[in-house]
Each structure stands twice: as C-alpha cells, then as structure tokens.
Amino acid sequence: MNAFPQRSIKNTLYGLLFAVLTLSATISKAQDGEKLFKSYCASCHYANEGVLVGPGLKGVTEKYEMSWILKWVKNSQELIKAGDADAIAVYEKFNKVIMPAQPVTDEEIKAIFTYVDESAAAAASAPAATADGSSEVVGAEVSSETTSPYLIFLGAIVVLIIVIGILRKVNYSLATVVDKDAAGDEKDMWSALLDWGAKNRKFVVLLVLGLIVLVAKAGWDAALNVGVYTDYQPEQPIKFSHQLHAGQNKIDCNYCHSGARNSKSAGIPSANLCMNCHTYINEGPQYGKEEIAKIYKALDFDPVTKTYGENTSPIKWIKVHNLPDHVYFNHSQHVTVGQIACQKCHGPVEEEYTVGKQFAPLTMGWCIDCHRETKVQTEGNGYYDEIHKRLPEDLKAKYLENGVINVDELGGIECAKCHY
Ligand code: HEC
Ligand code: HEC
Ligand code: HEC
Ligand code: HEC
Ligand code: HEC
Ligand code: HEC
Structure with a gap:
C-alpha cells in the first residue's frame, strides 16, 4: 500500500549517495591536481595570474582546447x-x-587544470586582489586550506543517516495512518530503522561497502605514506637551484657531491666549496644578492673587503633522502662499479629541481626490482675482471646461461647485503 512513498524515498537516497560520491571524487581529483601542480609546475607557474618563469595558468582552459594543452604540456617544443x-x-x-x-600523463594534466580552475574561482570570490598582479598571494592562500574529502564524505553520511531517520518516521506515520491495525504500533524509531534496513538491503549494503572502501582507502594511504616521501621537497635555508647550477651552468654533479664516486655517501657540499665561485658571483638572476648573501653570512665573509670573520654558522640543509638505519646503501657501488647514472635514481635533477627532492620511493621493493632487472656491467670493469678469473667453471655456466648476469644473481637480493 505504501509502495509509492517507499520507492521515491529510495530513489532520493540513491540520488543523494550518488551526488556525495561524485562530489568527493571531484574534490579528491582537485587535491591530486594541487599536489601535481606543486611538484611539476609551481616552480615556473602561478596557478593564478602573474608571470613567474612562464605565465599564470588562470584561464588557460578557456583559451585553448584541452587536446592542445595536453600536447603542449607533454612536449611544447614538438608543437x-x-x-x-x-x-x-x-x-x-x-x-x-x-x-x-613535463613527465605527466593526460589524466594528470587534466587533474592539474581542475585544480587551477578551482583555485582561480576561489581566488575570484576572495577579497579583491590589487590590480597589479599581486593576486598570486591570494591563490597561494586559498590552495593551502582545501578541506579533506574524507571529512566531507563522512559528514555527508551522517546527514544521510539523519535523513533516513526522518524520512522513515514520516513514512512510518503515513503507514500507521493508512493501516491503523499495524502490529508495530509501539515500535520505536530504532527498530523501525532496522526494519526499514531489512526491506532495503541493497541500499544498506551499498552504504556499508562505501564506508568500508573509504576507511580502507584512508588506511592504505596512511600506510603507504609511512616513511615513503616521493617528491618530498622541503624548503631549504638557501634557495639553491640545481636547474641553474647543474643545468644551465653545466656544473658536474661530482663537483659538489664528490663522495658519490668513491664512498658510501654522496655528501652535501660545504659553504667553502660554494665560495670557489661565489667569492666573485654575488648576484643571481632570480633573487639578486639576497640568497647569495646567506652563504656569506654563514662564513662571516665580507664581500667588499673579501675577508672572513670568526662568526660562522653552518648552513642547515635539510636532508631529503632518509633510508632507515638498518639499511646499507653505498653510492660508489652503484655509481662507479654499477655505472648507473645519478638521474636513474634521482630523476632529472638538472632540468627540473630548484632544490634537491626525493624522486624514487626508496622502498625495499624499489631496490630489489632494479636488482632483478639490471645487468651487471662486467665488460671493461676492473672490479669484475678479477672476479671472473676466480669464478669456478660450473658457476660461470650457471650465471652466464642467458649471456647476462643480473644483480640478483650476484646476491643482490640477499637480505644481509642490504641489512646490517
Ligand atoms: C621550467 C619552467 C616551466 C615548468 C616546470 C612548466 N612550465 Fe609551462 N611554461 C613555461 C614557460 C617559460 C612558458 C611560456 C612559453 C614558452 O616560453 O615556451 C610556459 C607556458 C605554458 C602554457 C601556455 C600558457 C599560455 O598562457 O599560453 C601552459 C598551458 C603551461 N605552460 C602549462 C604547464 C604545466 C601544466 C606545467 C606542469 C605540468 C608546466 N607548464 C611546467 C615554463 C614552465
Ligand atoms: C662552479 C661555480 C659555482 C659553484 C661551486 C656554486 N655556484 Fe651558485 N651560482 C653559480 C652561477 C654561475 C650562478 C648564476 C649567476 C648568474 O647567472 O648571474 C649562481 C647563482 C647562485 C644563486 C643565485 C640564484 C638566483 O637565481 O638568484 C645562489 C643562491 C647560489 N648560486 C647558491 C650556491 C650555493 C649555496 C652553492 C654551494 C653549495 C653554490 N651556489 C655553488 C656558480 C656556482
Ligand atoms: C642506485 C640508486 C642511486 C644512484 C645511481 C645515485 N644515488 Fe644518490 N642516493 C640514493 C639513495 C638510496 C640515497 C639515500 C641514502 C641514505 O639515506 O643513506 C641517496 C642519497 C643521495 C644524496 C644525499 C646525501 C647522501 O649522501 O646521503 C645525494 C647528494 C646524492 N644521493 C647524490 C647523488 C649523485 C650526485 C649521484 C650520481 C653521481 C647519485 N646520487 C647516484 C640512490 C642513488
Ligand atoms: C653547485 C653544487 C651542486 C651541484 C653541481 C649539484 N648539486 Fe646536488 N645539491 C647541492 C646542494 C647545496 C644540495 C642541498 C640542498 C638541496 O637539497 O637542494 C644538494 C642536494 C642534492 C640532492 C638531495 C640530497 C638530500 O638531501 O637527500 C640530490 C639527490 C642531489 N643534490 C643530486 C644532484 C645531482 C644528480 C646533480 C647533477 C645533475 C647535482 N646534485 C649537482 C649542490 C649541488
Ligand atoms: C637503478 C638500479 C638500482 C637501484 C634502484 C638500486 N640498486 Fe643496488 N645495485 C644495482 C647494481 C647494477 C648493482 C651491481 C653493482 C655491481 O656491479 O656490483 C647493485 C649492487 C648493490 C649492492 C651490492 C650487492 C652485492 O652483491 O655486492 C648492494 C648492497 C645494493 N646494491 C643495495 C641497494 C639498496 C639498499 C638499494 C635501495 C635503497 C639499491 N641497491 C637500489 C642497481 C640498483
Ligand atoms: C636491495 C636491498 C635490500 C634487500 C636485498 C633486502 N632489503 Fe629489506 N629493506 C630494504 C630497504 C631500502 C628497506 C627500507 C624500506 C623503507 O623504509 O620503506 C628495507 C626494509 C626492510 C624491513 C623493514 C620494513 C619496514 O617497514 O621498515 C624488513 C623487515 C626487511 N627489509 C627485511 C628484509 C628481508 C627478510 C630480506 C631478505 C629476504 C631483505 N629485507 C632484503 C632493502 C633491502
């Protein structure tokens, strides 16, 4: 008898659930977009107006077709x-x-522009920026306070449950009006709700599944992020730029990280090494004298008289890469013996990075995958000529059966090689 209100309530609820799901999906997309924007584009673009290295990205989606934007971002030179x-x-x-x-996929570019458009809209509704292009600041502020999609989703579910309760009550009184002899006259709200749940199993199952997925996703994200900081790029005490030094000025990585070739650690250069050049270069293209002055301050150097004082204070670079203490990693084994380029593990430092950032996940899986796949460079490698000479014939046959030796065949996936 009450089939009609039942069905329309159900439809309303499905509608609501769907709306909430889509809403939280778009929000999390914009959040991914923000992260991507910050790691790939923010060094050269504001999300809003104003020129950094390139133009502000506000309004780009109106100016060009998405297909053009995808091509441009992935390879502007080709276009x-x-x-x-x-x-x-x-x-x-x-x-x-x-x-x-830019090493981004089509999906990632779309996510970036979802974020750009959203932050432009948010900035537009914020208190008016001055007309001279200082609106960047507004964009930056707005982007830092995005609400977690999980909170919104949970809030929405609470609202949904309340709505179910109210609708059920209305429905229940309707039913009792229509059917005065209903056995459940004294049923309270709670058992009515359970009753309703029993009649609408599909909806309840969907709701519960949604909750489980949500909690699992949050837990998974949290677990994945424990100790894993890909793209971790902290603010450094001096705005040192790899792009400028290793890229534009073609300074060899080993000039500053001289440990990489012949010791365990690559090392961070001391301020004295910077002075090989900065005794003379006291002004930079982007920050003028400001940032280079910080090197002078650390060494208590007077750029006018070119003399050093006593009042030194070391530059506190923040370490980006941090393997746990129980793991042994040796640079020279990889760089000199393995002949692996720095970029293979650290990414295109000289093209993109203003300051050092963590490119690889540094997980055990990352090390082991490469050891499984990578062929040991044995030809013309003094380290191996000696080993080859000593290798018994049967082992030689085994290792060289497919003509190559991978790192794992040399014991590169044995626990003790990497763990103290
Ligand atoms: C190293 C600096 C740099 C990085 C990083 C960078 N861009 Fe650019 N971008 C530029 C420059 C410079 C221009 C201006 C065109 C030119 O000179 O080639 C530009 C132009 C653009 C344009 C055209 C804008 C217009 O108004 O016509 C778009 C779109 C764009 N970039 C998107 C992106 C996206 C998205 C990212 C991140 C995935 C990104 N860029 C990363 C430097 C950069
Ligand atoms: C081999 C030479 C050399 C060494 C070593 C060197 N630099 Fe530079 N640095 C340069 C050059 C060249 C410039 C760019 C000057 C220009 O283009 O006007 C520069 C510019 C800079 C700037 C200004 C950036 C800007 O855009 O305003 C900073 C900051 C800087 N260097 C920091 C450092 C630090 C910190 C070290 C030591 C870890 C260091 N440099 C070591 C050559 C060097
Ligand atoms: C096989 C991968 C791999 C290669 C190749 C590699 N690195 Fe590293 N690098 C790492 C890992 C892993 C760490 C973290 C080490 C730690 O925390 O103990 C690291 C850390 C660093 C650090 C931080 C300081 C330190 O010594 O811990 C610098 C600087 C560095 N690498 C520079 C370089 C340079 C320059 C090259 C090329 C000459 C290079 N790396 C080649 C994997 C690599
Ligand atoms: C002029 C000196 C200089 C040159 C050349 C240079 N670096 Fe660096 N590098 C630094 C300084 C200073 C830092 C610490 C500040 C930072 O993290 O940006 C650093 C940090 C790093 C880090 C992050 C280390 C950490 O804290 O874990 C890596 C990785 C790195 N450099 C790799 C490279 C590679 C690869 C090259 C060559 C393409 C290179 N560097 C060239 C000076 C230099
Ligand atoms: C890009 C590929 C690559 C990555 C990533 C990599 N390695 Fe290696 N690793 C090699 C190669 C190649 C060798 C063999 C070098 C040689 O010829 O001895 C090697 C050798 C080693 C060895 C010596 C193995 C032996 O049998 O003596 C250790 C220890 C090691 N790696 C630890 C690590 C750790 C720890 C990590 C992760 C933090 C890591 N490696 C990541 C390529 C890699
Ligand atoms: C090629 C190098 C390598 C080899 C071989 C290797 N590990 Fe690891 N292992 C690592 C690295 C790197 C980490 C740190 C991962 C992290 O911090 O996310 C790690 C972490 C761990 C951890 C701690 C997990 C954690 O959450 O910190 C355990 C336990 C472990 N390894 C056990 C083993 C065992 C058992 C073996 C032999 C079957 C082994 N490992 C072989 C590189 C290696």
Whole structure:
C-alpha cells in the first residue's frame, strides 16, 4: 500500500549517495591536481595570474582546447616545431624560453587544470586582489586550506543517516495512518530503522561497502605514506637551484657531491666549496644578492673587503633522502662499479629541481626490482675482471646461461647485503 512513498524515498537516497560520491571524487581529483601542480609546475607557474618563469595558468582552459594543452604540456617544443601558431605565439612572447617537456600523463594534466580552475574561482570570490598582479598571494592562500574529502564524505553520511531517520518516521506515520491495525504500533524509531534496513538491503549494503572502501582507502594511504616521501621537497635555508647550477651552468654533479664516486655517501657540499665561485658571483638572476648573501653570512665573509670573520654558522640543509638505519646503501657501488647514472635514481635533477627532492620511493621493493632487472656491467670493469678469473667453471655456466648476469644473481637480493 505504501509502495509509492517507499520507492521515491529510495530513489532520493540513491540520488543523494550518488551526488556525495561524485562530489568527493571531484574534490579528491582537485587535491591530486594541487599536489601535481606543486611538484611539476609551481616552480615556473602561478596557478593564478602573474608571470613567474612562464605565465599564470588562470584561464588557460578557456583559451585553448584541452587536446592542445595536453600536447603542449607533454612536449611544447614538438608543437612549436610542427608550426602550431598558438604555440609559436606564446613561445615568442616569453623571449623564447623553453618550457621543458613535463613527465605527466593526460589524466594528470587534466587533474592539474581542475585544480587551477578551482583555485582561480576561489581566488575570484576572495577579497579583491590589487590590480597589479599581486593576486598570486591570494591563490597561494586559498590552495593551502582545501578541506579533506574524507571529512566531507563522512559528514555527508551522517546527514544521510539523519535523513533516513526522518524520512522513515514520516513514512512510518503515513503507514500507521493508512493501516491503523499495524502490529508495530509501539515500535520505536530504532527498530523501525532496522526494519526499514531489512526491506532495503541493497541500499544498506551499498552504504556499508562505501564506508568500508573509504576507511580502507584512508588506511592504505596512511600506510603507504609511512616513511615513503616521493617528491618530498622541503624548503631549504638557501634557495639553491640545481636547474641553474647543474643545468644551465653545466656544473658536474661530482663537483659538489664528490663522495658519490668513491664512498658510501654522496655528501652535501660545504659553504667553502660554494665560495670557489661565489667569492666573485654575488648576484643571481632570480633573487639578486639576497640568497647569495646567506652563504656569506654563514662564513662571516665580507664581500667588499673579501675577508672572513670568526662568526660562522653552518648552513642547515635539510636532508631529503632518509633510508632507515638498518639499511646499507653505498653510492660508489652503484655509481662507479654499477655505472648507473645519478638521474636513474634521482630523476632529472638538472632540468627540473630548484632544490634537491626525493624522486624514487626508496622502498625495499624499489631496490630489489632494479636488482632483478639490471645487468651487471662486467665488460671493461676492473672490479669484475678479477672476479671472473676466480669464478669456478660450473658457476660461470650457471650465471652466464642467458649471456647476462643480473644483480640478483650476484646476491643482490640477499637480505644481509642490504641489512646490517
Ligand atoms: C621550467 C619552467 C616551466 C615548468 C616546470 C612548466 N612550465 Fe609551462 N611554461 C613555461 C614557460 C617559460 C612558458 C611560456 C612559453 C614558452 O616560453 O615556451 C610556459 C607556458 C605554458 C602554457 C601556455 C600558457 C599560455 O598562457 O599560453 C601552459 C598551458 C603551461 N605552460 C602549462 C604547464 C604545466 C601544466 C606545467 C606542469 C605540468 C608546466 N607548464 C611546467 C615554463 C614552465
Ligand atoms: C662552479 C661555480 C659555482 C659553484 C661551486 C656554486 N655556484 Fe651558485 N651560482 C653559480 C652561477 C654561475 C650562478 C648564476 C649567476 C648568474 O647567472 O648571474 C649562481 C647563482 C647562485 C644563486 C643565485 C640564484 C638566483 O637565481 O638568484 C645562489 C643562491 C647560489 N648560486 C647558491 C650556491 C650555493 C649555496 C652553492 C654551494 C653549495 C653554490 N651556489 C655553488 C656558480 C656556482
Ligand atoms: C642506485 C640508486 C642511486 C644512484 C645511481 C645515485 N644515488 Fe644518490 N642516493 C640514493 C639513495 C638510496 C640515497 C639515500 C641514502 C641514505 O639515506 O643513506 C641517496 C642519497 C643521495 C644524496 C644525499 C646525501 C647522501 O649522501 O646521503 C645525494 C647528494 C646524492 N644521493 C647524490 C647523488 C649523485 C650526485 C649521484 C650520481 C653521481 C647519485 N646520487 C647516484 C640512490 C642513488
Ligand atoms: C653547485 C653544487 C651542486 C651541484 C653541481 C649539484 N648539486 Fe646536488 N645539491 C647541492 C646542494 C647545496 C644540495 C642541498 C640542498 C638541496 O637539497 O637542494 C644538494 C642536494 C642534492 C640532492 C638531495 C640530497 C638530500 O638531501 O637527500 C640530490 C639527490 C642531489 N643534490 C643530486 C644532484 C645531482 C644528480 C646533480 C647533477 C645533475 C647535482 N646534485 C649537482 C649542490 C649541488
Ligand atoms: C637503478 C638500479 C638500482 C637501484 C634502484 C638500486 N640498486 Fe643496488 N645495485 C644495482 C647494481 C647494477 C648493482 C651491481 C653493482 C655491481 O656491479 O656490483 C647493485 C649492487 C648493490 C649492492 C651490492 C650487492 C652485492 O652483491 O655486492 C648492494 C648492497 C645494493 N646494491 C643495495 C641497494 C639498496 C639498499 C638499494 C635501495 C635503497 C639499491 N641497491 C637500489 C642497481 C640498483
Ligand atoms: C636491495 C636491498 C635490500 C634487500 C636485498 C633486502 N632489503 Fe629489506 N629493506 C630494504 C630497504 C631500502 C628497506 C627500507 C624500506 C623503507 O623504509 O620503506 C628495507 C626494509 C626492510 C624491513 C623493514 C620494513 C619496514 O617497514 O621498515 C624488513 C623487515 C626487511 N627489509 C627485511 C628484509 C628481508 C627478510 C630480506 C631478505 C629476504 C631483505 N629485507 C632484503 C632493502 C633491502
């Protein structure tokens, strides 16, 4: 008899649940976008207006087709070479500065622009920025206070349960009005709710599943993030730029990280090493004298008289990479013996990084996967000529059956090799 109100209530609830799910999906997408934007684009672009290295990204999605944006971000030079008029125009406008190809997928680019559009909208509704382009600050503030999608989702579920309760009550009194002899006259709200649940199993199952997925996802994210900091890039005491030093000025990694070739640690250079060049170079292209002055301060160096004082205070670089104490890792084994490029483990430091950042996850799986896949560089490698000579014939046959030796065959996945 009460089939009609039952069904419409159910539809309303499914509708609500669906809306909540889509809402939380878009929010978490915008959040991913924010992270991606910060790690890939923020060194050169504001999400809003104003020029950093490149133009602010506000309004880009209105100006260009998404297909153009995808091509541009992944490889702007290709688009320019292909003679695309829009691409050439931006390129010329920015004094032919090359925007490096970004290692992001189509999905990631879309997420970045979801975030850009959202933060532009948020900035527009914030108190008016001054007209001279200082609106960057607003964009930055807004982006730092995004609400967690989980909180929103949980809040929505509480609201849903209350709504179910109210609707059920209305429905229940309707039912009693219609059917005065209903046996459950004295049923309280709670048993009514249980009753309703029993009649709407599918919906309840969906709700419970949703909750489980949510909690599991939160737990999973938390677990994955314990001790894993890919893209960890802390604010450093001096705005040192790898892009400028190792990229533009082509200074060899080993000049500053001289330990990498012949010892366990690569090491961070001392301020004295910086002075090999900065005794003379006291001004930079981006920060003028401000940042280089911090090197002088650390060494109590007077750039006018070119003399050193007593009042030194070491530069406190924040270590980005941190393996746990129980793991043994040796740079020279990899760089000199293994002949692996720094970039294989640290990413394109010289192209993208303003300051050092963690590129690889540094998990056990990451080490072991590479040891399984990587062929040991034995040819012309003094370290191995000696070992080859000593290797018994049967072992030689075994290791060399497929013509290559991988690191794992040398014991590179034995626990004791990496653990003290
Ligand atoms: C190393 C600096 C740098 C990085 C990093 C960078 N860009 Fe750019 N970008 C530029 C420059 C410079 C321009 C101006 C065009 C030119 O000179 O080639 C530009 C232009 C653009 C344009 C065209 C804007 C317009 O108004 O026409 C878009 C879109 C864009 N970048 C998106 C991105 C995205 C998305 C990322 C991150 C995934 C990114 N860029 C990372 C330097 C960079
Ligand atoms: C081999 C030479 C060399 C060494 C060593 C060196 N630098 Fe530089 N540094 C440069 C050059 C070249 C510039 C760019 C000057 C310019 O373009 O006007 C520069 C610029 C800078 C700037 C200014 C950036 C800007 O955009 O304003 C800072 C800060 C800086 N270096 C910090 C350091 C620190 C810290 C060290 C030591 C860890 C260091 N440098 C070691 C050559 C060097
Ligand atoms: C096989 C991967 C791998 C290669 C190749 C590699 N590194 Fe590392 N690097 C690491 C790991 C892992 C750490 C973290 C070590 C730790 O915390 O004990 C690290 C740490 C560092 C550090 C932080 C300081 C230190 O010594 O802990 C610097 C600087 C560094 N590497 C520079 C370099 C340079 C320069 C090269 C190339 C000459 C290079 N790395 C090659 C994996 C690698
Ligand atoms: C002019 C000196 C200089 C050169 C050249 C240089 N670096 Fe660095 N590097 C530094 C300084 C200073 C730091 C500490 C500040 C930071 O993290 O940005 C650092 C930090 C790092 C870190 C992060 C270390 C940590 O804290 O765990 C890595 C990785 C790294 N460098 C790799 C490289 C690679 C690879 C190259 C060559 C492509 C290179 N560096 C070239 C000076 C240099
Ligand atoms: C990019 C690939 C790569 C990654 C990533 C990597 N390794 Fe290696 N590793 C090698 C290669 C290649 C060798 C063999 C070098 C040689 O010829 O001895 C090696 C050798 C070793 C050895 C010596 C093994 C032996 O049998 O003597 C140890 C220990 C080691 N790696 C530890 C680690 C640890 C710890 C990590 C992670 C933090 C790691 N490696 C990550 C490529 C890698
Ligand atoms: C190639 C190097 C390598 C080998 C071989 C290796 N491990 Fe590890 N292991 C690591 C690294 C790196 C970590 C640190 C991972 C992290 O901090 O996320 C680690 C972490 C661990 C941990 C601690 C987990 C944690 O959450 O911190 C245990 C336990 C462990 N390894 C056991 C083993 C055992 C058992 C073996 C032999 C079957 C082994 N490992 C072989 C590199 C290695």
